[in-house]
Amino acid sequence: MAGWTLVKVALLSDCYPPRLGGIERQVHDLAHHLAAAGHEVEVFTATTGPHDERHGVRTVEEDGVVVHRMAIPLPIGLPVNPFAPREVRRRLEAGRFDVAHAHLGVVSPFATDLVRTALSAGLPVAATVHCVIDRSAPLFRLAGHLGRWARRGVALGAVSSMAAGRVRAAAGDVEVGVLNNGIDAAWWAPGPDVAPRDPAAGVHVVTAMRLVRRKRPLALLGALHEARRLLDPAVPLRATLAGEGPQRRAMEGYLRARGMGWVSMPGRLDREGLRALHHSGDVYVSTARLEAFGIAALEARAAGVPVVAPRGTGVDDVVTDGVDGLLAASDEGVAAAVARLAADADLRTGMREHLRTHPPRQDWAATVAATLAEYRRAGAPG
Known part of the structure; x- marks a missing residue:
């Protein structure tokens, strides 16, 4: 993309296709639109692959998007792996990434663990919340991780102005950006x-x-x-x-x-x-x-x-x-x-x-540009 330094991005998400859902689809589409713009993209997920890939199997999708399937055998394919951080850190350090971008729902133990992992590996980190923090707000405030992340330089964001307000209320007096989802x-x-x-x-x-x-x-x-x-x-x-x-x-x-x-x-x-x-x-x-x-x-x-x-x-x-x-x-x-x-x-x-x-302003070209701006806010080259 003209005017932007090309970056190598690690997308961190509990869920990814072939699972169906909003976060899965957005992370997949973001990965491929970033790749189409010339950036290197690797996805780290706890979701099993379409051919039962798991245990860190590395696959390559179209556009060159690399997917690390860190899933382990769990009932109904739960996208959880508490043993992943050590191996993910090794791969992040060996991969010479420029930035990590975590995608979080109401319950995202895998991505939450990997934010800490990416920070410990010295990477700039962006974290986008895709949910409305509602009845879970007391738990988020008690856990305190959103505020701690922001104070460590994580570019906290949410997918809408309303959702960002809920994140801000749960995280304390910290900056929370708005990164709308994209669409073709x-x-x-x-x-x-x-x-x-x-x-x-x-x-x-x-x-x-x-x-x-x-x-x-x-x-x-x-x-x-x-x-x-x-x-x-x-x-x-x-x-x-x-x-x-x-x-x-x-x-x-x-x-x-x-x-x-x-x-x-x-x-x-x-x-x-x-x-x-x-x-x-x-x-x-x-x-x-x-x-x-x-x-x-x-x-x-x-x-x-x-x-x-x-x-x-x-x-x-x-x-x-x-x-x-x-x-x-x-x-x-x-x-x-x-x-x-x-x-x-x-x-x-x-x-x-x-x-x-007046087509919507959330076209993928604008969303990719806004995403790269979040990476710069996190400290990645821009």
């Missing part, structure tokens, strides 16, 4: 192959999420039910909820009990399927309140769909209220916002035009 905005954007909308098909509300309590899928169904009640019966409304998880049965019961046959649940969709879903959508909706970032909302935004979501989550970094979506203070507000957009074709059209001409 051009890939998600609608192209000439996207068919024009058929007004007779009705307003299509879409969403994608894991069907788990933390994402509040039943609250989402409640908001859709209320939006339908608020909306003129003459306005046809349909909704598609993509995703799988343990809340599915309860959601199906909710839909049957309320006669919400206009809501479909096709299950988990791959990226191509999600892209097609968003391109058919008129409104994207979420009721999740513990969204550290909101990558699904960002994908919908990049696909040209106005977003409705609660205010005060990571989605605040993605959506400007009244410009490319609507942010609400409550579930009732989310329902009212969905009804408002469904009823106002001109408002939807204006937002879609803004989205078409």
Whole structure:
């Protein structure tokens, strides 16, 4: 990347593909976009490889990304290895790395251990928190490691402004940067192959999420039910909820009990399927309140769909209220916002035009540049 010194990066993460999840996907994509920009990237993870690689097996992915699979045999493939630090330190020292970058969730024993390992090896360290520190805040304050890291020069960061505020509260009076997740905005954007909308098909509300309590899928169904009640019966409304998880049965019961046959649940969709879903959508909706970032909302935004979501989550970094979506203070507000957009074709059209001409700033080129800036803040060459 022009203007930046090329660096050798060690990405430290409990989880990595083939495991599925937000951190896994972001670490993988960051590794490959850094490599595509000319940087050397090696990943250290406690996740078993696609062919059961573990015990420090070293594999090479496309773009030359090296992956050190430090997994050990544990029930259900838990990504934990308390024996890894000594060998990882040896590899970090032998590899002549310029910086280490740890990626942390609510529980990240492997990456947490490796922050200390990288510091003991004399490396500059960046540590990005991908979760919302909520009920676990007292434990983080009691452990005190975030504040200690910052005082040792670690560039502490989080994936959104809201998440960074929670990290700052848990770590004490220390600097916490914001490093948004990245996206291939051009890939998600609608192209000439996207068919024009058929007004007779009705307003299509879409969403994608894991069907788990933390994402509040039943609250989402409640908001859709209320939006339908608020909306003129003459306005046809349909909704598609993509995703799988343990809340599915309860959601199906909710839909049957309320006669919400206009809501479909096709299950988990791959990226191509999600892209097609968003391109058919008129409104994207979420009721999740513990969204550290909101990558699904960002994908919908990049696909040209106005977003409705609660205010005060990571989605605040993605959506400007009244410009490319609507942010609400409550579930009732989310329902009212969905009804408002469904009823106002001109408002939807204006937002879609803004989205078409203003792609999200979290494109991978900008995210890689912001990541390198974090490395410089940690003390790496820049």
